[in-house]
Amino acid sequence: xxxxxxxxxxxxxxxxxxxxxxxxxxxxxxxxxxxxxxxxxxxxxxxxxxxxxxxxxxxxxxxxxxxxxxxxxxxxxxxxxxxxxxxxxxxxxxxxxxxxxxxxxxxxxxxxxxxxxxxxxxxxxxxxxxxxxxxxxxxxxxxxxxxxxxxxxxxxxxxxxxxxxxxxxxxxxxxxxxxxxxxxxxxxxxxxxxxxxxxxxxxxxxxxxxxxxxxxxxxxxxxxxxxxxxxxxxxxxxxxxxxxxxxxxxxxxxxxxxxxxxxxxxxxxxxxxxxxxxxxxxxxxxxxxxxxxxxxxxxxxxxxxxxxxxxxxxxxxxxxxxxxxxxxxxxxxxxxxxxxxxxxxxxxxxxxxxxxxxxxx
Amino acid sequence: xxxxxxxxxxxxxxxxxxxxxxxxxxxxxxxxxxxxxxxxxxxxxxxxxxxxxxxxxxxxxxxxxxxxxxxxxxxxxxxxxxxxxxxxxxxxxxxxxxxxxxxxxxxxxxxxxxxxxxxxxxxxxxxxxxxxxxxxxxxxxxxxxxxxxxxxxxxxxxxxxxxxxxxxxxxxxxxxxxxxxxxxxxxxxxxxxxxxxxxxxxxxxxxxxxxxxxxxxxxxxxxxxxxxxxxxxxxxxxxxxxxxxxxxxxxxxxxxxxxxxxxxxxxxxxxxxxxxxxxxxxxxxxxxxxxxxxxxxxxxxxxxxxxxxxxxxxxxxxxxxxxxxxxxxxxxxxxxxxxxxxxxxxxxxxxxxxxxxxxxxxxxxxxxxxxxxxxxxxxxxxxxxxxxx
Numbered sequence: 001x002x003x004x005x006x007x008x009x010x011x012x013x014x015x016x017x018x019x020x021x022x023x024x025x026x027x028x029x030x031x032x033x034x035x036x037x038x039x040x041x042x043x044x045x046x047x048x049x050x051x052x053x054x055x056x057x058x059x060x061x062x063x064x065x066x067x068x069x070x071x072x073x074x075x076x077x078x079x080x081x082x083x084x085x086x087x088x089x090x091x092x093x094x095x096x097x098x099x100x101x102x103x104x105x106x107x108x109x110x111x112x113x114x115x116x117x118x119x120x121x122x123x124x125x126x127x128x129x130x131x132x133x134x135x136x137x138x139x140x141x142x143x144x145x146x147x148x149x150x151x152x153x154x155x156x157x158x159x160x161x162x163x164x165x166x167x168x169x170x171x172x173x174x175x176x177x178x179x180x181x182x183x184x185x186x187x188x189x190x191x192x193x194x195x196x197x198x199x200x201x202x203x204x205x206x207x208x209x210x211x212x213x214x215x216x217x218x219x220x221x222x223x224x225x226x227x228x229x230x231x232x233x234x235x236x237x238x239x240x241x242x243x244x245x246x247x248x249x250x251x252x253x254x255x256x257x258x259x260x261x262x263x264x265x266x267x268x269x270x271x272x273x274x275x276x277x278x279x280x281x282x283x284x285x286x287x288x289x290x291x292x293x294x295x296x297x298x299x300x301x302x303x304x305x306x307x308x309x310x311x312x313x314x315x316x317x318x319x320x321x322x323x324x325x326x327x328x329x330x331x332x333x334x335x336x337x338x339x340x341x342x343x344x345x346x347x348x349x350x351x352x353x354x355x356x357x358x359x360x361x
Numbered sequence: 362x363x364x365x366x367x368x369x370x371x372x373x374x375x376x377x378x379x380x381x382x383x384x385x386x387x388x389x390x391x392x393x394x395x396x397x398x399x400x401x402x403x404x405x406x407x408x409x410x411x412x413x414x415x416x417x418x419x420x421x422x423x424x425x426x427x428x429x430x431x432x433x434x435x436x437x438x439x440x441x442x443x444x445x446x447x448x449x450x451x452x453x454x455x456x457x458x459x460x461x462x463x464x465x466x467x468x469x470x471x472x473x474x475x476x477x478x479x480x481x482x483x484x485x486x487x488x489x490x491x492x493x494x495x496x497x498x499x500x501x502x503x504x505x506x507x508x509x510x511x512x513x514x515x516x517x518x519x520x521x522x523x524x525x526x527x528x529x530x531x532x533x534x535x536x537x538x539x540x541x542x543x544x545x546x547x548x549x550x551x552x553x554x555x556x557x558x559x560x561x562x563x564x565x566x567x568x569x570x571x572x573x574x575x576x577x578x579x580x581x582x583x584x585x586x587x588x589x590x591x592x593x594x595x596x597x598x599x600x601x602x603x604x605x606x607x608x609x610x611x612x613x614x615x616x617x618x619x620x621x622x623x624x625x626x627x628x629x630x631x632x633x634x635x636x637x638x639x640x641x642x643x644x645x646x647x648x649x650x651x652x653x654x655x656x657x658x659x660x661x662x663x664x665x666x667x668x669x670x671x672x673x674x675x676x677x678x679x680x681x682x683x684x685x686x687x688x689x690x691x692x693x694x695x696x697x698x699x700x701x702x703x704x705x706x707x708x709x710x711x712x713x714x715x716x717x718x719x720x721x722x723x724x725x726x727x728x729x730x731x732x733x734x735x736x737x738x739x740x741x742x743x744x745x746x747x748x749x750x
Contacts, residue, residue, distance in 0.1 A: 086407055122553055124479040124491035142483050145471020147410035148490050152553040159407040160471070162400035168471040252556055261489055264549035264568045268492060268542060275538045279438050283530060286440030 034256070035232065036115045040134035041180060042202035042226075042234035043189055044209055045108055047246065048219055049196035052079055052093050052106035056188035056197065060091045060110075063176060063187030082247070085109060087161045090173040091188060096246045105239065107246045108188070108197070111136060111157045111173035112226060113234035118257030119149035119158060127170075134202060134234040135175035143170060154230055154252050175234070205236050212238060231256025380724050387721025390714050394468055402714040408700060409709035416695035417719050418465035420547055421688050422458055423497070424571070427579030428586070429455025429504060430533075430540040437533045446602040447609040449511060449739050450590065451583050453730065456504040459497060461726050468718060489546045489553075496543035503536050514746060515737040522746075545572040551694055559698035561640050561649040564631040567694075573627065577620045578687040580613040584680035594734050599741030607673055614676040615668035617683065621661035628653055645701065652693060656686030 058073035060066070067088045071078055083092040091110035098104060113136045120128035120136060127142040128149065145168055150158045161168040176186035184190070189197040198205060209224045225237035229252050237248070244250045394402045405412050432451035436444045467473035480498055485491045506525060513522035548571025555563050564570065587606055590598070598606075632638060640646045660682040667676035696709060734740055 084407060118553055122488045122490060124485040124488040124494055125483045126485040142478060143472065144475040144478055146490060147471070148488070148550070150407065150410035151557075154554070154556045156408060160410060162403070162405060163398050165396055165398035168398065249556060257553060258487060260555065261549060261552050263565065264489060264546065264552065265487070265492070267545075267568070271541050272538060275541060276534055279434070279534045279537055283438045283440070283534075286438070290440060
């Protein structure tokens with residue numbers, strides 16, 4: 001026998017352990033790390049070069065045929081307030097002030113096109129997918145509008161057409177996939193007058209970013225944002241001030257989003273497999289106990305009845321015995337009485353007979 | 362109010378007037394929602410894509426409908442036959458609860474006609490929401506079948522009824538499996554967003570917390586509903602139901618006290634594992650303790666006391682208290698502690714119309730429950746089928 005009972009129980013224990021294991025560790029079983037499709041594209045955003053002209057916003061609006069904004073794209077007053085992507089804006093530039101009279105930093109925000117996107121992993125109709133170009137694409141023809149992608153996105157990027165009554169869509173940057181496939185640059189990259197945006201294969205962009213940091217260590221923070229955040233993103237960022245100061249979260253960690261929910265997903269088939277066995281077992285045990293209790297009760301009743309019968313028989317026999325004895329005694333008494341009577345009579349007759357011969361003498 | 366519902370058939374009873382107004386408002390808002398879009402009736406925005414309709418209607422609705430699987434498992438699997446008279450009302454509530462959850466989802470999702478897509482067209486199996494959807498879809502059918510004998514007895518279709526009754530055990534097991542999965546998955550939904558949910562509420566054990574809390578929430582709802590039914594539908598209860606109901610309430614009170622204390626225990630373990638103790642000293646920590654001690658540990662003690670003293674009144678109060686605690690927990694996770702890092706101007710608070718729609722949906726549930734419980738053999742056994750079990 002190859003599998004001992006002990007071994008088997010060990011496996012069951014291990015399986016149970018996996019269920020309760022924290023999601024974070026659930027993918028520890030695999031030693032693979034997805035680093036993006038080979039040759040897939042990305043964009044490097046060097047915020048130290050950005051001047052906040054909003055040309056990229058304008059190009060994005062035109063290329064994607066989005067509705068015209070309330071305020072013109074050359075109106076830089078909109079930079080006074082922090083903005084985020086919305087139902088009619090795929091990208092926004094925000095301004096962050098620096099201390100000591102240094103120039104403010106401008107940061108362009110749009111979908112970061114994660115290597116392992118949270119939105120794609122949580123979409124229950126597979127409306128999102130990571131394309132070989134590097135783009136995270138969205139298929140509006142499948143979307144039910146549950147908005148779980150928006151809950152899941154660590155960068156708060158997808159937006160929704162809340163005011164669309166009948167055909168609302170999730171809206172987000174497409175990385176200009178249609179243009180890439182035609183051999184064109186994404187709209188924003190093409191329009192940037194300061195080369196703050198560089199398009200290229202992601203692996204090349206990482207090298208370029210490192211090169212810039214090495215060359216100008218005083219100009220840059222020694223970190224390429226997006227290289228490892230949430231498992232890595234196709235958009236990469238360089239900054240002259242800490243990323244936390246320019247509205248980018250530094251606490252996201254390097255775990256790709258899908259592995260956050262891998263644990264609970266892995267527990268599903270185990271529950272499906274084990275619960276029916278466990279529950280049927282509990283049912284069978286409780287039924288068996290009921291049956292045994294029933295049997296015991298019946299046996300006890302039968303035993304009691306039998307005991308009672310026996311006792312009754314004994315009593316009856318005793319009674320019979322007693323009665324017959326009494327009867328016998330009564331008969332005997334009667335017989336005795338009769339005999340005595342007869343004896344008395346005989347005696348009396350004898351006396352008479354005796355008397356008579358006396359008289360004859 | 363109880364006598365209105367029984368003897369006279371007057372149309373303008375207080376109950377009818379109030380529910381009538383709520384339903385009328387609900388219908389107007391329904392038209393508004395489906396002609397003008399989500400933006401016209403909700404305060405949802407791009408940072409807060411899930412609001413009251415997910416936090417209350419879905420999360421609380423599903424958890425509070427857990428009485429169905431808990432009661433039927435207690436009776437049919439664990440062999441606690443003295444809970445038999447509680448099974449039917451619990452199954453009915455669960456069935457209506459789930460039906461209303463699905464009904465409410467039609468308001469919340471952008472394109473409700475596509476709700477069958479995840480199951481029939483393009484299943485996204487990596488999503489916990491897919492799992493929730495599939496389980497709720499299947500469980501709704503299971504509950505419908507479990508509930509159907511009552512309707513079939515009412516309609517006099519005894520042949521089908523007898524076939525279904527024979528399936529009881531299989532249906533019950535199926536129901537527990539599906540409930541384990543989707544109750545826990547509702548918690549696991551939030552595991553994708555550690556950067557948005559406050560660390561005191563975020564945990565790798567979220568699915569376990571949701572499953573365990575659904576157990577005592579289900580028991581509490583059975584007790585709570587039982588007390589309401591006693592008040593307003595007393596005349597519909599047969600002798601068995603009346604005789605057993607105190608035992609059901611006190612038995613569940615005792616069980617709930619244990620489960621809730623276990624829940625408090627694993628919540629503390631979660632705190633320890635993530636080493637989140639230091640957050641307890643913050644405002645969020647105070648709120649967390651209000652939830653865990655004020656709305657779980659204390660009602661658990663009340664339950665324990667009620668079970669020991671055989672105090673039905675206290676058990677019923679503890680049940681209402683625990684139900685509130687469950688609602689508080691689900692709202693904390695989905696709304697209060699979610700997006701906790703956002704500035705207060707960007708936080709979500711439901712619009713009055715969202716609240717009105719939720720009240721409307723609960724009201725529809727109560728009206729349908731009352732109709733079914735007054736017409737079908739729910740709180741009493743049908744005379745033709747009395748000797749069946």
